[in-house]
Amino acid sequence: MPPQEIQEIYSHNVQQVLDLTGIFVFAVAGALMAVRKNFDVIGIVLLAEVTALGGGVIRDLIIGDVPPAAFDDLGYFSTPLFAAGLVFFLHPQVERISRTIDIFDAAGLGLFCVTGTAKAFAYGLGPVQATALGITTAVGGGAIRDVLAREVPVLLRWDREIYTVPALVGAALVAVLVETGNFNAYTATAAAVFAFAFRVLALHKGWRAPRAWRRNSEVRGDFD
Amino acid sequence: MPPQEIQEIYSHNVQQVLDLTGIFVFAVAGALMAVRKNFDVIGIVLLAEVTALGGGVIRDLIIGDVPPAAFDDLGYFSTPLFAAGLVFFLHPQVERISRTIDIFDAAGLGLFCVTGTAKAFAYGLGPVQATALGITTAVGGGAIRDVLAREVPVLLRWDREIYTVPALVGAALVAVLVETGNFNAYTATAAAVFAFAFRVLALHKGWRAPRAWRRNSEVRGDFD
Amino acid sequence: MPPQEIQEIYSHNVQQVLDLTGIFVFAVAGALMAVRKNFDVIGIVLLAEVTALGGGVIRDLIIGDVPPAAFDDLGYFSTPLFAAGLVFFLHPQVERISRTIDIFDAAGLGLFCVTGTAKAFAYGLGPVQATALGITTAVGGGAIRDVLAREVPVLLRWDREIYTVPALVGAALVAVLVETGNFNAYTATAAAVFAFAFRVLALHKGWRAPRAWRRNSEVRGDFD
Structure with missing residues (x-):
């Protein structure tokens, strides 16, 4: 299908609502991390902004959309600001619904891996590269957040429920759909919902990815 | 006002003197951090370079000036090299005047938030985005320095005098001046001086930004 | 010499074999770090990819090759994946030959500093800037790896054998060769071999770069 159509499968309004929803939930996750790390209000705003926008900015720099x-x-810009303000005043309440936040974050993950992959296709990248950029869009902002907050990035840790795999599956589904000419608003939504449900199930069931072969018995304590 | 004029409010020579001054003081701050962390001479040079140039490079990648x-x-390139050499031999003397260094660093902050915002305007960005890039220019190099040296970035910590707020104020002043057609060499200088004075006052008075609502009594010890 | 010829000193096939060799050995080094840090299989793949490709991606963003x-x-993309799979299953064997890995890594260092500098020249940068980007190509991926794995970047530490200096020498040799019109497949290979041998010798002899003047007796313990 022609590249320019790949990005325009949703109407502009639907696309924007989806984008802003994903940005909002990622920003809340970033702001909460800042509160937990005892950062000041500026730190809360900055961490909300980079968590929400970082993945997309890296993708756009790489595909050349500047x-x-x-x-x-x-x-x-203003959505993370609003999320930061909310967390600034209501963080005890937000913490209490942190399982809910995880659900929202999973929604952001599902959404961004699909829209990120689609945008990379629209800029002429091949299916494997587009998949890689879809994953980058979904997990990049969180990785920058963790580096700035001096945490080991969640996406590298074996003692966390799998995070990158659902994004990989969602992005790869989009690549298959585009390559077979079946990419449209319905199949894209299905891919996002699948990635979202995968992540929620992983959280619920405690699914983890394996560590290196024959390494499971050792405890290194690297994550304190 | 026409974008191309925004960047050319100073004569080329004045602009260059200002740029190199900001780069020099930021490089000294980076090199000093490397000495304190016991890095070798290569680490001193690298940290001086990224501290001095990092913020501007991120800005230029985002606006597409490659x-x-x-x-x-x-x-x-050579100014940070010179600063690193100076610190390599004279670090005890430089440490002794570290209050003076803070003053110089504040000058770099004031200067870079103004020139960064102006350059983003010159590349066609809107006022809010230009302000964000002005802040990025001013604080980005220091953030990369802190990440490489495995420090919590100063700009996120509540136990440090405010650093980002003066840059934000300087950048926002430039945005207002450009939007109202009042941006020129005199008003730009005034904005830079205001941001500089704000930072120096914050250092002198120990001004800090608030942490999240109702979080002031807890001590987490995250910054050791 | 005309810029477009600088990058084409090797035949396409030779160039590709050299590139993929460098990518493979860097990916093995990244995957091994992930195993040592107890990351899961996703972490192993991601760290292999960023270590192998990170330096080149930064260089290409800066010269505008997007x-x-x-x-x-x-x-x-697939070479680091293959390297990650190998390390996943064979990490005890790979660890046992870690001196051999160091030799391969030195080969990647020598190769990338030469090809990185040549590519920057091909995009019109000056000799000093091209040298800086050659160093970035050679050491950038490892720096991102260390930041993500929350290690102090090797290239900053005084208690490690010199790593950046051989890359600097190799890149500077290329700059001199290009500027004097003597850059060709033979001299480029010689520069890469020189950088490689320099690094291997540094490892063998334990060469270290000096820390700041009069700072040698202090131990700070920053590297645990």
Whole structure:
């Protein structure tokens, strides 16, 4: 299918609602991390912004869409600001619903891996590269957040429920759909829902990815 | 006002003196961090370079000015080298005047938030985005320095005098000046001086930004 | 010499074999770090990819070659995947030959500092800037790996054999060769071999770079 159509499977309004929802939930996750690390209000805002927008900015720099989309639309900037303000005042309440936050974050993951892969296709990248950029869009902001907050990135840790695999599956589904000419608003939504459900199930069931072969008995305590 | 004029409010020579001054003081701060962390001479040079040039390189990648300005002019590269050499031999003396260094660093902060915002405007970005990139120019190099040296970035910590807020104020002043057509060499200088004075006052008075609502009594010890 | 010829000193096939060799050994080093840090299989793959491709991606973003070369050729993506799989199953054997890995890593260092510098020249950068980007290509991926794994980057530590200096010498040799019109397949190979041998000798002899003047007696214990 023609590249320019790949990105426009949703109407502009639907796309924007989806984007802003994903940005909002990622920003809440970033702001909560800042509160837990005892950062000040500036740290809360900065961590909300980079968590929500970081993955997309890296993707856009790599595909050559400059300035990145995050710099095109004021809504992209102000949504994390709003999320940061909410967390600043209501963090005890937000912490109490942190299982709910995990669900929202899973929604952001599902959404971003699909839209990220689609955008990379729209800029002419091949299916494997587009998949890689879909994963980057979904997990990149969280990785920057963890590096700035001096945490081991969640996506590398074996003692956390799998995070990258659902994004990989969602992105790969999009690649298959585009390559077979079946990518449209319905199949894209299905791919996002599948990645979302995969992540929620992984959280619920405590699914983890294996560590290196014959390494399971050792405890290193690297994650304190 | 026409974008191309925004960046050219100073004569080329004045602009270069200001840029190199900011780069020099940021490089000294980076080199000092490397000495304190016991890095070798290569680490001192690398940390001086990324501290001095990192913020501007990120800005230029985002606005699409490639290769970044830091790669255009040999002075941009050699100034941090010179600063690193100075610190290598004279670090005890430099440490002794570290309050003076803080003053110089504040000058770099004031200068870079103004020139960074102006350059983003010159590349067609809107006022909010240009402000964000002005802040990035001013604080980005220091953030990379802290990440490489495995420190919690100063700009996130509540137990440090405010650093990002003066840059934000300086950048926002530039945005207002440009939008109202009042941006020129005099008002730009005034904005830089205001951000500089704000930072120096914050250092002198120990101004800090608030942490999240109702979180002030807890001590977490995350910053050791 | 004309820029476009600088990058084409080797035949396409030779160039590709050299590139993939460098990518493979860097990926093995990244995957081994992930195993040592007890990351899961996803962490092993991600760390292999960023270690192998990170330096080149930064170089390509800075010179404006987007999408970066790593996104052009499927071999660039699949080689680290293969290396990660190998380390996943054979890590005890690979650890046992870690001196051999160090030799391979030195080969990657020698190769990448030469090809990175040549590519920067081909995109019109000056000799000093091209040298800086050659060093970035050689050491950038390892720096990202260390930051993600929450290690102090090897290239900053005084208690490690010199790593950046051989890359600097190799890159500077290329710059001199290009500027004097003597850059060709033979001299380029010689520069890469020189950087490689320099690094191997540094490992063998335990060469270290000096720390700041009069700082040698202090022990800070920052590297645990």
